[in-house]
Amino acid sequence: MQYLIRTLTDSTGHEFREVIKARDNETFTVVEAKSKEEVRQLYRQIRARNGINKFSKGLENIHKAMQRKDSE
Template structure:
């Protein structure tokens, strides 16, 4: 089944705008909480390594 990433933002007058992106066949979406892009990458590297070595 295809994954979809749905993001929303609120403009300056309060209207909410959704944006939907479909994952390509060789792509997945994962949400992580991090303070920076670099931290998010490190978190994903750890998760990837845990999944491939267990």
């Protein structure tokens, strides 16, 4: 389960914290960027990298399964 802990410091220096629990169909991703457009670009890159990693892992699993089948 993912949680987002959001901290805000007001003008008097007092800190406020809010804990937000991610829903089942929700994830939190934090990135540092100078603009919203940069965030969008970074997020696209992260999603693409994650997709490639999942695809690669799937191919690896298929390869292992085929090796096991061949050794039987």
